[in-house]
Amino acid sequence: MIEVKGLTKRYGTHTAVSDLSFTIEDGKIYGFLGPNGAGKSTTMNMITGCISATDGEVFINGHDIFEEPLEAKKNIGYLPELPPLYTDFTVREYLKFVSELKKVPKQQIKEEVDRVITETNTEEYADRLIRTLSKGYRQRVGLAQALIGNPSIIILDEPSIGLDPKQIIEMRELIRGLGKNHTVILSSHILSEVSAVCDHILIIRRGRLVANGTPEELEKNLQTSSQLDVEVIGEEDVIRKALDEIDATIEVGKSEEPTALHVILKTPEKSDLREPVSRALSAAGCIILGMQLSHASLEDVFLELTDQDVADVTVSEGGEEA
Amino acid sequence: MIAVYKKELKSFFQNIMGFVFIAFMLLMIGIFTIAANFASLYPNFEYALFSSLLIFPFLIPILTMRSIAEEKRQRTEQLLFSAPVRISDIVLGKYFAMITIILIPMLIVCTYPLIISRYGAVSFGPAYSAIIAFFLLGCALTAIGMFVSSLTENQIVAAIITLALMLLLYFMKNLIQMMTSSAVISLIMFGVFAIAIAFLVYSLTHNIAVSAGVGFVLVIALVLLYSFYPEALSSGFITVLNSISIFSRYDNFYFGILDLSSLVYFISVAALFVFFTIQSIEKRRWN
Structure with a gap:
């Protein structure tokens, strides 16, 4: 379970994430939806402890990510927007390193590496240098890395960006499969992607949470025409x-x-x-x-929120000109 | 820490960097050994290592440039930051891996005094204390190089800055000799330092008022010091340069003296810059 309370991130005068609060419950797939630059990656980087917050708290299964980072991080597998791969290594060597990094007991490492390779269907490429892999397979290796140590929470930042349609469908299948045993949070700026796999959607706009609910609830509750x-x-x-x-x-x-x-x-x-x-x-x-x-469909709801975003921007720009 | 250490060491040998580094270091020390011990017929191995000091300005940047900068550029730092390890463990793992790359040729070099002793009377004490000093000096310089690497995303930039720094440190002795020590020169040089500090403060805080304030206070303090106690400044700058002239710390070993204070100095510099590297990464996360 993840509890986020009043999370804020400021870069100088620019506020990337502003007073974000929500709770992620166990065993569901959450979609983090928002236009580009809405603060999705920043939020995920804060939840995973990659960067600090200006204000606010994040509890991962009861552990404060900023106060007890080591305990909290054990519960998380994170695939950032760009898969963090050491391209000089083979897939197996890389995953072995990640296992050691995540303190998987020595005698279980081989087993664990084999498990995630099977789970992400990368057996064929297990002994190839990561440098030689295509974008789709690199993404899978990135996902495999997140699964090492069997963390209860898997966080995926734009997992299907840059993939071709077939790979996107395969990635969705993988994520759906993960949802059975893990809590999954994924971010996207594409609605169809989120609505296809997620049980619960959080829409973020300019660093603020603007909607939070199941796809059906969102369609019903939001002002729809x-x-x-x-x-x-x-x-x-x-x-x-x-x-x-x-x-x-x-x-x-x-x-x-x-x-x-x-x-x-x-x-x-x-x-x-x-x-x-x-x-x-x-x-x-x-x-x-x-x-x-x-x-109005969910698409319209999302477009409406994004349109508002555009409208807000024009207003503030107009204000500056005046 | 051990995971990062093993990974770093592995990647050094994965892309032949490690082999090239070790081979080049052995080659250069070998050449200087031939020059000092076999051609000039001195039995003192510390002389060969003294000449070999020149390889550090060129080798250290190659060793350290990738260390942190490349993790940033490839975004692999996100893997390290989201893993249940401390930043200090990551930095120390990397640092010890680089030290190991220096240690391997140094262990081979340890046989050189033995080889030389077949042809003449080698005093092993000075020879081996010189090897230890040479290695620890390498450790200190590596820490400085790693810190520079943590300041940028671009390994080439890191390499050039490290090279420039290393050359400056290497020729510091000669620079000091060229300098006349007068209060005015010291005032100007300290003034330049004060402004440099102000810029450093600005680059860390991005706050013009604070950094200008710091620079202003420092300059005023210098001017006051100059007007009331000019003698305090007259040799002050030379003293400062002497104390950061890390290569001159080897000189005593050249004369066959086991200078423990220099060894402590090398270790302190290494520890300080490892600490700075950790802070620099932490600071980036807080920005």
Whole structure:
């Protein structure tokens, strides 16, 4: 379990991470989502003890990472954004070094190295120099390194960046597999990647936590909009008048059906207008050919948050100019 | 610490750096031994090592340039920092690995006085105390080189700075002889030092007010000292240069004296710069 309380990191006057607090529970896969430069890597580097925090506390299974780093770090396997590989070594030699570094008992080292090699499907390349491996396999060796010592928490920073689509799918499978025995935290700036594997999503924006929940919760709780598309046969005036009572913004346009009109009703909150719209249009004598209700997806939620980010930036830039 | 030590040693021999280093060191000491002992017919091995001191400015940068800088550049430091080991263990592991690379040729060199003794009367005491001094001087210089490597991400930059520093230290003796000791020169030189310290403070804190304040206070103190006690300054600069002239500490061994204070000096410099290296890495993590 990881408890993060009021975590802050400042570089001079620039605040990379600001007052971040959350709890990571055991046995789930967590996704750390945010646009580039949101502070994901900085946060992960702080949780793993690579860099210090300006303020705040991090407890790894009850051990404070800044006060008792050695105890806390035993529980973590970390794959940074760039896999930390010694390219002059073979995969096996490298993993042996990591085992020694992580204080795996001497007689178990060989077994442990074999285990992580099998787990990451790198048997074929185990005796090759890391320098000669492709990006995808380097990433796997990086993951293998994180698994050494069987830590209860695995932290992966952008694990599928720079991989080709096939490798991304394989990496996802690997991560899903890890989720069965470990708590996994992974970061990404790509939503589809996080929603594909994670049980729980934390969205971070400009160093602040803006959303925290399961993918379903996020879609439900966050301010999401609904849209109702209706194909109607009738006069535009009549339709507009009929829908006057309904609390939504209405657009009327041409439809693909030659005789019909395409009406779009948008509401800022989640709602289902099918019944009132149907009644109103029928009462006005219009014929409904089809209806399609859609809610904002997680993608939209994320885009909305990212858009806000863009909006904030423009505002602050404008402020500076003024 | 042992894990890092083994890994470092292994990577030295993985990319032939270690072999080249050892071979070159033996070659150069061999050449100087032939020159001093076999060509000039002196039985004193300490003379050969005295000439061999010149190899340090060129060899130490090669040995130390990668040590910390490369970990930073390759981002492998993140593996070390997130592992359950102390920074001091990492630094000491690296340091002892580099020391081992110097120790291997020095152990081979230990046979040279024995070889020379077949051809003349060698006094082993001075010969072996010179070997110990030579090795410890190497340890001290290695620590300085490692510290320089911890300041940059670029191993070439580290190598050039270390080379420049080592050459400066090597020729310090000659520089001191060239210098006339007068209060004004001391004042100027200390003034330059004071400004250098102010810049160092700035590079560490990025705070103009604090660093300018430090520089200002130091310069004012110097000017006051100069106006009231000029005699304190007159030889002051030379004294300071003498005390940091690490290569001159070997001189006593050249004359066959077992100078324990110099050995302690070498070990202290080594310990100090290992400590500085640890601090420099810690500081980077806190930034």
